[in-house]
Each structure stands twice: as C-alpha cells, then as structure tokens.
Amino acid sequence: MSQSHCPKGPMTTAIHAGEAPDPATKASAPPLHMSSTFVVEEAAGFSAHDIPEDAPWLYARWGNPTVDMLERKIATLEGVEACLCTASGMAAASAIFFTFLSAGDHVLVSDVSYAGVAELVRDTLPRLGIEATVVNMSDLTAVAAALRPNTRLVHAETPVNPIGRLTDLAAVANLAHEVGALMSVDSTFASPMATRPAEFGVDLVMHSITKYIGGHGDAVGGAVAGSRELVAKMRGEASIHHGGILSPFNAWLIARGAATLPLRMRAHEAGAMAVAEWLEANPRVARVIYPGLTSHPQHDLARSQMKNFSGMISFQVGDTAKGEAVAERMMERLEVIHYAVSLGHHRSLVFWMPTEGLMESSFRLEGAALEDYRAYAGDGIFRLSVGLEDAEDLIADLDRVL
Numbered sequence: 061m062s063q064s065h066c067p068k069g070p071m072t073t074a075i076h077a078g079e080a081p082d083p084a085t086k087a088s089a090p091p092l093h094m095s096s097t098f099v100v101e102e103a104a105g106f107s108a109h110d111i112p113e114d115a116p117w118l119y120a121r122w123g124n125p126t127v128d129m130l131e132r133k134i135a136t137l138e139g140v141e142a143c144l145c146t147a148s149g150m151a152a153a154s155a156i157f158f159t160f161l162s163a164g165d166h167v168l169v170s171d172v173s174y175a176g177v178a179e180l181v182r183d184t185l186p187r188l189g190i191e192a193t194v195v196n197m198s199d200l201t202a203v204a205a206a207l208r209p210n211t212r213l214v215h216a217e218t219p220v221n222p223i224g225r226l227t228d229l230a231a232v233a234n235l236a237h238e239v240g241a242l243m244s245v246d247s248t249f250a251s252p253m254a255t256r257p258a259e260f261g262v263d264l265v266m267h268s269i270t271k272y273i274g275g276h277g278d279a280v281g282g283a284v285a286g287s288r289e290l291v292a293k294m295r296g297e298a299s300i301h302h303g304g305i306l307s308p309f310n311a312w313l314i315a316r317g318a319a320t321l322p323l324r325m326r327a328h329e330a331g332a333m334a335v336a337e338w339l340e341a342n343p344r345v346a347r348v349i350y351p352g353l354t355s356h357p358q359h360d361l362a363r364s365q366m367k368n369f370s371g372m373i374s375f376q377v378g379d380t381a382k383g384e385a386v387a388e389r390m391m392e393r394l395e396v397i398h399y400a401v402s403l404g405h406h407r408s409l410v411f412w413m414p415t416e417g418l419m420e421s422s423f424r425l426e427g428a429a430l431e432d433y434r435a436y437a438g439d440g441i442f443r444l445s446v447g448l449e450d451a452e453d454l455i456a457d458l459d460r461v462l
C-alpha cells in the first residue's frame with residue numbers, strides 16, 4: 061500500500077520495488093496469493109473507515125499481498141507515497157471521480173480524452189448532480205476561465221488519446237491549486253518512464269495498467285498513485301465500497317510486465333521514432349503527430365515534460381473515404397500489426413478513429429473546440445501503438461496498406 065524506500069535507478073526500481081524474497085519459502089520470484097480471505101489472530105475492526113496502514117490482511121477487497129506488491133512498485137516508479145490498483149483503467153478513473161466529487165461540485169476535464177472517460181464525464185457525472193465542464197487543456201487561458209469556486213478536481217490527460225495533444229502539467233496544476241482543487245492526470249500514454257506527474261505538482265496520477273505498465277496485452281487493470289492520505293480515501297470508497305478491485309492474478313502478470321518497463325519504453329520510443337519519420341516522409345500520409353517529431357505543435361513542451369516520447373503515433377491519410385479505404389486494407393492485408401483497439405503492448409496495434417463518429421459518440425465538440433480537434437485529426441486519424449517488433453517489419457506492413 062505504501063511506498064517502499066528504493067532510491068535506486070529506474071531499471072533496478074522497476075524490477076525490485078515492492079518485491080522481496082518470500083520470507084516463508086525464500087522464493088526469489090514473488091508468490092501469487094489468490095486467497096480471498098486471511099485468518100485473523102487478534103480482534104480488529106473491519107470498517108473501511110478505520111483501517112490502519114499496518115492492519116493485518118483481512119479480506120481481498122481491502123487488500124491482498126500480491127496486489128500490494130504491484131501497488132508499491134507503481135508508487136515507487138511514480139515517485140509518490142502510495143497507489144491503489146483497480147479492476148481496469150476505467151475503474152481507476154471512477155475511483156478518482158467518485159471519491160473526490162459530490163453533488164454540487166464542479167469538475168474540469170480535458171475536452172478530448174479516452175472515450176470511456178469522456179462519456180462518463182458527459183453522461184454519468186451530471187446525472188449525479190456533479191457539474192462537468194470540458195476544456196482544451198493545452199489552452200491555459202481557457203483552463204483559467206473555466207475554473208469556479210466550487211471546482212474540486214481538474215482532470216487532464218497527456219498525451220491525450222487519440223490525437224497526442226499535450227497538457228502543461230505544472231501550469232494546470234498551479235491553476236487548479238489556486239482555487240483549492242485537486243489535479244489528476246491520466247498518464248497512460250506517457251508511462252512513468254516518460255513523465256512522473258507528481259514532479260510537476262499533480263496530486264493523483266492514473267494509468268490503465270492494461271497498457272504500457274503491464275505491456276503484454278494479457279491483463280486488464282488500473283492504478284491511481286498519490287499521497288498516502290488521498291490513496292487511503294480512495295481505498296475506502298472505491299475498493300472497499302464500490303468494489304472494483306484488481307485480481308491478484310492480473311496483479312502478478314502486470315508486475316512481471318512492469319519489471320521490464322524501462323527497457324520496453326526505450327524500444328517503443330526508438331521504434332515509434334523510426335516509423336513516425338517514415339510516415340512523415342511518405343507522400344500518401346497527410347499528417348503525422350508524434351511528440352518526438354519537431355513537427356509536433358508542442359514539441360518543446362514534450363521535450364521539457366517527457367523523458368521518453370513513448371510509442372503512440374497518430375496519422376491522417378486524407379478525407380473520410382480515404383481513411384475508410386486504408387482501414388479496410390489494414391484489416392485484409394496487415395501481416396504484423398494487429399488491427400485492434402488498445403495500446404502499449406509488445407504487439408503493434410492500429411485503429412481508425414473517424415472524427416464524425418467520435419464526435420457523436422464521445423466528444424460532442426462544436427465550434428472552436430471542434431476546429432481545434434480537427435486541426436490535429438482532420439476527418440479522422442489512425443492511432444498506431446508501435447510495439448516491440450523490428451521497425452523495418454512495421455514499415456513494410458504499413459507500406460502494404462497505405
């Protein structure tokens with residue numbers, strides 16, 4: 061639950077943080093504890109409201125040793141005190157919203173975000189009496205103007221799905237704190253190898269650990285990392301009462317993936333850079349968005365806020381008809397890259413995201429906000445998650461379908 065003190069390099073941290081040889085068996089690899097309940101040796105309360113941090117294991121919805129190991133690993137990677145793991149990335153977002161917001165509160169959220177978060181914010185929060193405003197978080201004037209005295213939370217996402225626009229975390233965290241709001245960020249695209257948002261003043265960092273942190277496309281999970289106090293509040297609400305806990309088996313798989321996160325992120329970045337440069341030089345490609353390219357409109361911010369440009373590329377091929385035709389060819393002809401949603405896996409994944417469809421289902425932007433989105437995405441973009449295959453094979457695959 062809380063941070064293990066591990067002031068070591070990132071590769072050592074990713075492998076060892078949260079783990080120790082099993083005291084019972086001396087096993088070097090962490091054990092997988094599937095037990096849902098634990099034998100109690102002395103009387104203790106079992107309300108979510110008064111669990112001390114050193115409480116013995118009681119029931120897996122309160123905490124489980126294998127999940128706890130992953131929580132300590134992620135907290136250490138993010139450089140914060142504590143972490144709560146959840147059943148999915150969406151459960152992590154819900155843990156933030158439903159722990160820290162009540163009826164009558166106002167929340168400010170990026171106008172472009174992971175689609176599930178966009179729909180939760182637009183449909184579910186208002187139904188519960190929580191006012192949500194969406195704003196382009198790369199526009200600091202707009203962020204400042206949208207804050208209100210009852211704003212309790214500012215939730216950003218950087219780089220943002222699916223268009224790769226960035227948020228200046230330090231600047232937005234400052235604005236949020238000026239009105240007494242918490243600042244949270246969905247840092248799934250960046251991973252802790254690119255950005256440790258707490259260093260920029262962000263209070264809560266969430267991840268879909270289904271993506272880079274797990275890294276192998278075989279386990280769904282989520283995480284929120286932050287101070288001991290904020291994480292304890294979320295554990296009481298979101299885990300113990302709402303119940304969306306991470307399975308120990310998924311925690312074990314994701315921890316095994318996380319051990320190689322620093323190495324994988326370096327390879328994702330190198331592969332993505334090669335593919336992005338090839339795409340940018342290709343006359344059949346209209347626009348490429350990758351934070352590592354000097355053509356990214358916020359390349360300077362990317363350089364100052366990201367130590368690794370990650371593996372997520374967005375690119376346009378022209379109008380809707382052209383995009384649909386390329387998507388069709390991808391489904392038929394790709395040999396290496398999978399035409400599938402999700403991202404951050406060792407396998408490369410690509411998916412067509414038409415602007416009109418996304419506006420209807422998720423983002424519902426109009427006027428200037430829609431124009432801002434179209435400046436990145438046009439009629440639609442392909443979201444490419446560059447995996448760990450050889451870049452030449454990915455380029456050959458793309459060359460077959462563009």
Ligand SMILES: *Cc1c(COP(=O)(O)O)cnc(C)c1O
Nearest residue numbers: 148149150174221248268270281
């Ligand atoms: C995938 C994703 C989510 C949701 O995560 P799940 O694990 O699928 O629930 C949230 N935010 C971002 C940026 C994502 O990519």
